[in-house]
Amino acid sequence: MSVSLVISAVIILFLVIVQTVVPYLVKRTVVFGVTIPEQYLRDTKLTQYKKQYSIFTIVVGLIALAAYIGWAANNQLTEEQIIIVGTFIEFGIIIISLSLYFYFHGKIKQLKQVNKWTENLKQVKVTDLSIRSQDEMLPWFVFLLPMIITIGLMIYTIMNYHLLPDLIPTHWGPTGEPDAFTAKTPFTAVQMPGMLLLMQIMFIFVHIGTKKSGIKLSATNALASKRRQLGMRKYSSWLLFFVSFAVTIMFSYFQLSTIHPNLFEGTSLQLIIPFGFLALVLIATIIFSIKVGRSDKEIEPIIEGDITDIDEDRYWKGGLWYFNKNDPSIFVEKRFGIGYTLNFANPLGYLIVLVPLVIILLVSFFLN
Structure with missing residues (x-):
């Protein structure tokens, strides 16, 4: 296995792990960029959205990583080709996770407004x-x-x-x-x-x-x-x-x-x-x-x-x-x-x- 492949794979795996767990590491009263009053943090929808984001991110990320390693290991590639494709995958994971973030950000913002969590x-x-x-x-x-x-x-x-x-x-x-x-x-x-x-x-x-x-x-x-x-x-x-x-x-x-x-x-x-x-x-x-x-x-x-x-x-x-x-x-x-x-x-x-x-x-x- 080439050095470039090892480095790229490690970075991709790191990105996948970080993006998967980040909803559980942010400040407890902020969920997907939206302020949630402490009284409503246990709302089942919030828990559900976090799980959906994490599961989708880790599944897609690990599939992409496995496909990348398999492709690089079974083809005669230059170090530059391996790095370029690895970089595209890294950016792809970031773009996918950001897209998911904005989707759930909108869902939670709407949930907060509909339920009027801060009104009283x-x-x-x-x-x-x-x-x-x-x-x-x-x-x-x-x-x-x-x-x-x-x-x-x-x-x-x-x-x-x-x-x-x-x-x-x-x-x-x-x-x-x-x-x-x-x-x-x-x-x-x-x-x-x-x-x-x-x-x-x-x-x-x-x-x-x-x-x-x-x-x-x-x-x-x-x-x-x-x-x-x-x-x-x-x-x-x-x-x-x-x-x-x-x-x-x-x-x-x-x-x-x-x-x-x-x-x-x-x-x-x-x-x-x-x-x-x-x-x-x-x-x-x-x-x-x-x-x-x-x-x-x-x-x-x-x-x-x-x-x-x-x-x-x-x-x-x-x-x-x-x-x-x-x-x-x-x-x-x-x-x-x-x-x-x-x-x-x-x-x-x-x-x-x-x-x-x-x-x-x-x-x-x-x-x-």
């Missing part, structure tokens, strides 16, 4: 002034460590410019071998660590923006929502730092192997590094999703009176995109998925995320 409930906002002191997110300066490594790598590259080959690798295949090159210039020599530095700058500002964003508690289950919010903030900062550090190690290996092609000769690092990076990031993401997803499911709510949380459905377009000019938060908790998404009404979010990505894409496009 008082919407209450809960604030805990002491919660910031309990926040265990990593301090921002921890993210400077990978940046220092990258700057040192850039300096080392400039000092050893004469050792670089005439063609600088710009892309590496699944086996760790370079498969795309550009002409050697002072700029292209530090192109890869330079893009890495831009990513690290984006990571640190995402972390700072998340740390400054609001902490929203539930009026009907303050203890569970507090546990979820604090846990998600803590573990997301650890995950972000881990990814930043892992990417730094991988990019540093590729850069050093370009400067000193004989340094890692005879070792299996060129295969271990990409595989290890993929495996560790996927494992870390799964652990993060499980820890956060279960954090508000273990405490039963104590509902006093006919109250519910503030209904913010009007700020969520399709239950996925958040637009709220009255909310100063740059990042807010996703309604479908685990982690954070942008408040698209806050222009700072575009500066933090989109500007570095656009620069990286432009540099990659014009130099390759």
Whole structure:
């Protein structure tokens, strides 16, 4: 079995599992992007819709995965063909799961309106002034460590410019071998660590923006929502730092192997590094999703009176995109998925995320 097939199969399986379980990992009072009062969470329709989504997703996903492995194993294919088809399958799974999401989003939105679940409930906002002191997110300066490594790598590259080959690798295949090159210039020599530095700058500002964003508690289950919010903030900062550090190690290996092609000769690092990076990031993401997803499911709510949380459905377009000019938060908790998404009404979010990505894409496009 080829390396490309193993990598693609692992990614497809990961996507299928994540998409299958995501309805059970999101905030308990949000079902397919719709706010549901705590009093109606046990409605049989909601349970039925979740099961239907999960069963359909995992059946279709596993069939697609089996067909893909069978097709690749029984045909003489190039690594590129395997990767291209695998990528199409990955996007296909995402498109299918999104289509299912929007279908059930509409069904639940209609169910909520027909049954008038919020009509006789008082919407209450809960604030805990002491919660910031309990926040265990990593301090921002921890993210400077990978940046220092990258700057040192850039300096080392400039000092050893004469050792670089005439063609600088710009892309590496699944086996760790370079498969795309550009002409050697002072700029292209530090192109890869330079893009890495831009990513690290984006990571640190995402972390700072998340740390400054609001902490929203539930009026009907303050203890569970507090546990979820604090846990998600803590573990997301650890995950972000881990990814930043892992990417730094991988990019540093590729850069050093370009400067000193004989340094890692005879070792299996060129295969271990990409595989290890993929495996560790996927494992870390799964652990993060499980820890956060279960954090508000273990405490039963104590509902006093006919109250519910503030209904913010009007700020969520399709239950996925958040637009709220009255909310100063740059990042807010996703309604479908685990982690954070942008408040698209806050222009700072575009500066933090989109500007570095656009620069990286432009540099990659014009130099390759």
